[in-house]
Amino acid sequence: MAITMADVAKRAGVSKSTVSQYLNKRYEYMSQETRVKVEAAINDLGYQPNHVARSLKQKRTSMVGIIVGNIMHRYSTEVCRSLEDYFNEHEMNAIICNADNDPEKERKYIEMLRAKQVDGLIIFPTGQNVELYKSMLKTGYPVVLMDRKVKGIIAPSVVVNNREATMRAVEHLIEKGHKKIAIVTESLTISTRLERKQGYMDALKENNIPIIEEYMISTEIKSMGSELDNLFSLQDPPTALVAGNDLVFLEVLKFAKASRIKIGEQLGLVVFDNIPFADLVNPSVTTISQPSQEMGLKAAELLLKQINKEEVNPKDTVFSCELFIRESTKTSFE
Amino acid sequence: MAITMADVAKRAGVSKSTVSQYLNKRYEYMSQETRVKVEAAINDLGYQPNHVARSLKQKRTSMVGIIVGNIMHRYSTEVCRSLEDYFNEHEMNAIICNADNDPEKERKYIEMLRAKQVDGLIIFPTGQNVELYKSMLKTGYPVVLMDRKVKGIIAPSVVVNNREATMRAVEHLIEKGHKKIAIVTESLTISTRLERKQGYMDALKENNIPIIEEYMISTEIKSMGSELDNLFSLQDPPTALVAGNDLVFLEVLKFAKASRIKIGEQLGLVVFDNIPFADLVNPSVTTISQPSQEMGLKAAELLLKQINKEEVNPKDTVFSCELFIRESTKTSFE
DNA sequence: TTGTAGGCGTTATCAG
DNA sequence: CTGATAACGCCTACAA
Numbered sequence: 001m002a003i004t005m006a007d008v009a010k011r012a013g014v015s016k017s018t019v020s021q022y023l024n025k026r027y028e029y030m031s032q033e034t035r036v037k038v039e040a041a042i043n044d045l046g047y048q049p050n051h052v053a054r055s056l057k058q059k060r061t062s063m064v065g066i067i068v069g070n071i072m073h074r075y076s077t078e079v080c081r082s083l084e085d086y087f088n089e090h091e092m093n094a095i096i097c098n099a100d101n102d103p104e105k106e107r108k109y110i111e112m113l114r115a116k117q118v119d120g121l122i123i124f125p126t127g128q129n130v131e132l133y134k135s136m137l138k139t140g141y142p143v144v145l146m147d148r149k150v151k152g153i154i155a156p157s158v159v160v161n162n163r164e165a166t167m168r169a170v171e172h173l174i175e176k177g178h179k180k181i182a183i184v185t186e187s188l189t190i191s192t193r194l195e196r197k198q199g200y201m202d203a204l205k206e207n208n209i210p211i212i213e214e215y216m217i218s219t220e221i222k223s224m225g226s227e228l229d230n231l232f233s234l235q236d237p238p239t240a241l242v243a244g245n246d247l248v249f250l251e252v253l254k255f256a257k258a259s260r261i262k263i264g265e266q267l268g269l270v271v272f273d274n275i276p277f278a279d280l281v282n283p284s285v286t287t288i289s290q291p292s293q294e295m296g297l298k299a300a301e302l303l304l305k306q307i308n309k310e311e312v313n314p315k316d317t318v319f320s321c322e323l324f325i326r327e328s329t330k331t332s333f334e
Numbered sequence: 335m336a337i338t339m340a341d342v343a344k345r346a347g348v349s350k351s352t353v354s355q356y357l358n359k360r361y362e363y364m365s366q367e368t369r370v371k372v373e374a375a376i377n378d379l380g381y382q383p384n385h386v387a388r389s390l391k392q393k394r395t396s397m398v399g400i401i402v403g404n405i406m407h408r409y410s411t412e413v414c415r416s417l418e419d420y421f422n423e424h425e426m427n428a429i430i431c432n433a434d435n436d437p438e439k440e441r442k443y444i445e446m447l448r449a450k451q452v453d454g455l456i457i458f459p460t461g462q463n464v465e466l467y468k469s470m471l472k473t474g475y476p477v478v479l480m481d482r483k484v485k486g487i488i489a490p491s492v493v494v495n496n497r498e499a500t501m502r503a504v505e506h507l508i509e510k511g512h513k514k515i516a517i518v519t520e521s522l523t524i525s526t527r528l529e530r531k532q533g534y535m536d537a538l539k540e541n542n543i544p545i546i547e548e549y550m551i552s553t554e555i556k557s558m559g560s561e562l563d564n565l566f567s568l569q570d571p572p573t574a575l576v577a578g579n580d581l582v583f584l585e586v587l588k589f590a591k592a593s594r595i596k597i598g599e600q601l602g603l604v605v606f607d608n609i610p611f612a613d614l615v616n617p618s619v620t621t622i623s624q625p626s627q628e629m630g631l632k633a634a635e636l637l638l639k640q641i642n643k644e645e646v647n648p649k650d651t652v653f654s655c656e657l658f659i660r661e662s663t664k665t666s667f668e
Numbered sequence: 669t670t671g672t673a674g675g676c677g678t679t680a681t682c683a684g
Numbered sequence: 685c686t687g688a689t690a691a692c693g694c695c696t697a698c699a700a
Binding site: 085095 | 382383384385386387389390395397405406411414415418419422425427428429430431432443445446447448449450451584587588591610611614615616617
């Protein structure tokens with residue numbers, strides 16, 4: 001059914017190789033005449049080259065895989081958008097897969113994508129498939145790790161300074177007079193969450209504020225509501241809170257609304273993540289914002305370099321977050 | 335460098351076809367013995383089948399393309415997520431491309447993806463490449479149109495009842511006593527925007543409220559701020575407003591904040607789109623919500639059926655939106 | 669039950 | 685400048 005090079009060749013009265021030459025723009029040694037003939041034949045027939053066949057021959061598919069932790073984070077969407085833009089500018093396609101932070105899914109996707117011969121992979125790693133990561137790196141397969149670090153893995157990766165950024169945010173709360181500060185994150189299965197919690201603790205320590213176990217919640221989204229309930233039922237509830245990401249923020253909002261806790265007035269709030277409406281909601285919310293676009297760009301560059309066999313340092317590229325102070329931390333506490 | 339079937343065959347002491355049999359699970363006519371040998375060889379060598387070669391032979395890549403209008407809409411992200419889930423459950427991959435509502439980009443992506451031999455395409459059409467859509471449909475290439483209708487095109491598509499849903503929202507505003515209602519959309523290049531505006535006008539007409547040109551703004555995002563400025567500088571400014579999608583909503587919020595217009599009190603607001611924080615912000619916002627997940631599912635099913643050569647009606651599947659009434663339209667006007 | 673041969677649509681090499 | 689011819693890695697008759 002589909003038209004192939006052979007059809008074009010026949011119609012133009014030349015050989016397949018000539019058509020191939022034409023398609024690959026190697027006109028140098030081609031007569032004006034045959035060039036026109038081939039061009040006409042292609043147009044007449046509506047011929048479209050078959051990229052699969054080309055890929056088989058060239059061992060290059062011009063496709064990359066992106067395995068994202070959870071696409072429902074605004075940050076992930078932004079990074080994907082940035083990656084996709086970059087690759088498309090370079091005539092490549094991105095296959096985006098959503099691993100849902102599930103190591104099994106991640107493994108399956110990595111295998112699927114490699115079977116499809118993608119030229120490289122950008123992974124938001126769950127951190128659990130260490131052997132698999134290692135084997136890819138060892139064989140020199142192009143990989144860039146994104147957002148998270150993996151213990152024991154040395155690879156080109158693009159991350160942010162989670163610990164320092166959280167420290168800075170907590171210090172901001174402390175400057176506002178807060179002493180009873182809580183942190184809420186998802187389960188501590190992923191490096192970013194650990195680092196953010198660490199930054200929280202380090203900031204308290206440096207300021208000689210005691211660390212209270214009950215102020216640190218790390219649990220899955222669906223039990224976060226009841227944990228927050230517990231937190232604010234304490235005899236001495238916190239006056240400020242750090243939300244570990246945007247989904248946590250949503251739970252906090254939900255809880256605050258239900259419990260009639262006034263954010264910004266009764267409760268200082270900092271959110272670690274990008275939120276499109278952060279400065280527009282009421283009260284506007286103080287956020288730690290990650291440079292998603294630059295990060296996507298950097299990761300894409302790192303991957304493309306590897307694909308093009310350029311040398312790439314297997315090192316972390318660390319981006320800095322920005323603290324946007326807004327109304328949710330406006331009130332000073334004594 | 336990569337291990338091929340030939341390597342496995344040699345190692346197992348059998349022929350390539352036997353290995354192929356094994357891989358395709360045609361064990362029936364295979365001795366237990368060779369089966370074990372092949373299995374061992376595959377494991378020893380860490381053989382991974384090459385999907386590109388298989389695709390070339392089978393004329394099926396198990397990949398589909400998704401060309402989305404603008405991924406930065408929450409709704410688009412949700413649909414993509416749903417599509418991606420479905421296809422991955424069916425052992426297929428989705429290539430997501432962001433056309434930015436640009437017909438040229440759209441055309442380029444369609445051609446790129448077809449060259450890559452994707453088994454089918456889900457398109458949020460810009461509506462401008464009519465001939466291209468037609469040629470795909472005529473040749474029976476699997477296509478599902480999503481979100482928007484295209485004049486003159488009969489194709490399987492998945493849309494919502496934009497006109498009726500907007501009418502209902504405007505009626506709600508009228509019930510609240512509003513008579514001076516404005517609508518703000520992006521430029522009227524896309525069917526959804528037209529239909530929403532039409533619904534707005536129809537609702538006014540049915541309620542004998544005059545249609546005022548100055549109350550209808552349709553412009554690109556970047557000049558929306560100044561248009562809103564004009565709107566609210568009118569001698570008789572509106573008391574309520576319909577935002578045509580989530581990005582418009584953002585502009586409205588921005589403007590309201592800057593102008594100190596109190597949404598919900600001074601200005602009734604309905605947003606046509608899915609917004610994650612709609613019920614949590616202050617004031618919570620009345621939205622017309624689209625069933626993104628079901629729509630994704632439906633579109634994916636329609637595409638997969640076509641890919642599997644099942645008959646599919648080239649008709650619109652119309653989903654209903656839901657109006658969630660919240661605080662931004664709480665106040666009654668006289 | 670297993671092997672041989674040919675083909676899928678390109679590209680690459682090398683004569684002519 | 686152009687055309688055979690042989691890959692690329694897998695699948696599928698058909699033969700043995």
